[in-house]
Amino acid sequence: MKLPNNLTPKIVAKIMATIAFGAVGGFIADYLTLPLPWLIGALIITLIAALSGAPLQSPGRLRHYMITILGVMLGSGFSPEIFEQITQWPVSLAAVLLYTIGVTAIIIYCLTKFTKFGFVNSFFGGAPGGLAELVILAREYGGDERLVSLMHSTRLMLTVLTIPFFYRFYYDYTPAARAAGANIGNDIALLDFVILLGCAVLGYFGGKKIKLPAYQIFGPLVLSAFVHITGITDAHLPGSLIIAAQLVFGTALGCQFIGITLKDVSKTITASIMMTFVFIIMAAVFAYGLSEITGLPFRTLFLTFSPGGLPEMTLISLSLNIDIAFVTTHHSIRVIFLLAIVPVLFYWIAPHFGITLQNKDKI
Secondary structure, eight states: OOTTTTOOHHHHHHHHHHHHHHHHHHHHHHHHOOSSSSHHHHHHHHHHHHHHTTTOOTTTTTTHHHHHHHHHHHHTTTTTHHHHHHHOOOOHHHHHHHHHHHHHHHHHHHHOOOOOOHHHHHHHHSSSOHHHHHHHHHHTOOOOHHHHHHHHHHHHHHHHHHHHHHHHHHSSSOOOOOOOTTTTTTTOOOOHHHHHHHHHHHHHHHHTTTTOOOHHHHHHHHHHHHHTTTTTOOOOOOOOHHHHHHHHHHHHHHHHTTOOOOOHHHHHHHHHHHHHHHHHHHHHHHOOOOOOHHOOOOOHHHHSSSOOOOOHHHHHHHHHOOOOOHHHHHHHHHHHHHHHHHHHHHHHHHGGGTTOTTTTTOO
């Protein structure tokens, strides 16, 4: 990963000022106790600034380094007990995968048919995976990462804002003052840190070598999941490093909208809001039906089916103290399933829409 030749001191200073500005949004989101506050907060404030014409400078290639950190963070959500847990929840896991396939297919079809986003953007924007993972995949396969990131950030923001409110109003749950686990791993041992750093570096370059989809995040994720599942380490990266990664990535996503006006993205935001509420309504339907079949609590299943990313829903379950292992395992399997199957489905379906990997999808 080479730094650009035109990385002058003036540009570096402008990048650092933009990241500092993004940190303001992170502080506000953290104060409001939103899950994944440093990514969402930085994205919102830089997005608004970019649409307003503020003189921002994207972090550029710096985000590639930080994306590997997010991959290691996602992989650290796995543990040796995951295989035992999977065998205990076959019906609910199957239902989550069925929900993911069914609702995603409906959303992608509607986006393709009723919007002008194009197939690639509709495909990667309509899948209920993590923001970082699917934005990277969209870019890799010729989509517009600004449009896809806006679709996913809208979905995530609506999800993390409405779901906790529902639990507070209906079940009288009160989120903790700070997201539980925000400081996990600050006292990490040197050996564990080296192992996780190795997952980031080897995952990045190894994933690039074997041409993994979204290798920047998927390679480190796979290696991190492996060392955690096998018990090589149970450590987490320092919370400050994870915050820095979220901050840089959120700022970079917001900077993608430099030179774009609110009028340009109003249709995208409207479609994303409608898409999100379809996901949430169908999540409630699936959760209710599965609750009737299995007797599992609706409040747990609804959080399990809700269309957030793995870190967002894990943090919500932590803050609400709702069967953390159950929610985390189901969302982990969903994310891994999506990351594994989305590129395969794209290669299979894209030719039917006249799309090749050489074509850029147009908004």
